Amino acid sequence: MTIEATTLTSAYSSGISTTTAQSLSDLSENYDMFVQLLTTQLQNQNPLDPTDTDELTQQLMTQTQVEQQILSNQYLENLVLSTNNQAAQTAMGFVGMEITYDNSTQTYDGEESLSWSMDVPDDAESVTMEVKNADGLVIYRTTLTPEADGQMTFEWNGAATSGTAVAEGSYTLAATATLPNDGSETLDLETTAIVQEVDWSTGSPALVLANGRTTGLDSIISARQPTAAEA
Numbered sequence: 001m002t003i004e005a006t007t008l009t010s011a012y013s014s015g016i017s018t019t020t021a022q023s024l025s026d027l028s029e030n031y032d033m034f035v036q037l038l039t040t041q042l043q044n045q046n047p048l049d050p051t052d053t054d055e056l057t058q059q060l061m062t063q064t065q066v067e068q069q070i071l072s073n074q075y076l077e078n079l080v081l082s083t084n085n086q087a088a089q090t091a092m093g094f095v096g097m098e099i100t101y102d103n104s105t106q107t108y109d110g111e112e113s114l115s116w117s118m119d120v121p122d123d124a125e126s127v128t129m130e131v132k133n134a135d136g137l138v139i140y141r142t143t144l145t146p147e148a149d150g151q152m153t154f155e156w157n158g159a160a161t162s163g164t165a166v167a168e169g170s171y172t173l174a175a176t177a178t179l180p181n182d183g184s185e186t187l188d189l190e191t192t193a194i195v196q197e198v199d200w201s202t203g204s205p206a207l208v209l210a211n212g213r214t215t216g217l218d219s220i221i222s223a224r225q226p227t228a229a230e231a
Contacts, residue, residue, distance in 0.1 A: 091205035091217060094195045098226040099207070101219040104189040110168040113157045116175070118187045120146040124177040127187070129154050132172045139166055146177070194226055 038059075106114045120127060124146045131140040139160045146152050154173065160166055175187040193209035200206075206214045 087205055087217065088198075088200070091198045091207060094207055094217075094220070094223060095197060096195065096226075097223045098192060098194050099209075099215075099223045100190050100192045100221045101215045102189065102221060103191040103213075103215070103219075104174070105170055105172040105219075106213075108158050108166070108168055108171050110158065110165075113155045114171065114173075115153060115155045116173050116189050117151070117153045117191065118175055118189055120150050120152045120187065121177055121179065121185060122150055123180055124185075125180065126178045127152060127154075128176045128178065129156075130174045130176075131156055132174065133166070134170050139171075190221060 103116060106116075108114055118127075126143050127146050128143045129141065130138045133139050140156060141161055144152075144154070154175070156171075156173070158166055173189060175189060177185045177187055179185060191211070191213070193211040193213070195207045196210050197208045198205050199208050199214060204216070206216055207220075208214050
């Protein structure tokens with residue numbers, strides 16, 4: 001679901017939720033009824049056995065506590081709405097820009113293989129690939145010989161090292177190059193692409209990229225205006 005900036009601004013700046021508004025309305029009605037009942041009770045109380053003032057005080061305190069809780073909820077809702085609105089405006093600001101983002105974590109849908117590209121040092125002897133699940137556990141490991149041109153693409157078909165299929169979810173690749181003299185280097189898994197639109201279907205902004213992938217705001221490393229040829 002792609003959403004325009006004006007739609008996001010309207011949706012996330014409309015004020016308190018229907019639930020909170022209804023709660024405030026109900027509280028007001030209940031308070032008016034409470035005052036009417038209290039007035040009637042005082043007017044008709046037995047002078048020889050007047051209403052206990054402690055009980056009246058407790059009832060008033062209960063009404064006040066409920067009102068304070070509803071107002072606190074209203075404040076928190078407005079804070080969340082403000083934060084979401086800022087995120088929406090920030091996300092829309094990236095549309096049309098070329099971003100470089102951390103592509104180490106991707107979502108496996110149970111069908112399509114995941115692919116990572118990386119630059120490998122010229123003197124790298126091998127590259128060890130470790131795929132980790134959301135809990136940080138390594139579920140797949142392999143060691144490959146790098147290409148001569150320094151570019152390398154690794155594809156993972158969703159199988160564990162044992163060959164069993166894994167569940168859908170987020171998986172992170174850690175790529176480590178083995179260098180001469182027992183050296184090693186962790187490879188950056190960064191990708192550059194132009195942002196085409198913003199997808200809000202999950203409740204948080206996801207940038208839809210020209211390379212067909214999506215990424216969150218927290219994965220962006222840098223951004224710049226694309227050149228005329230790229231645009």
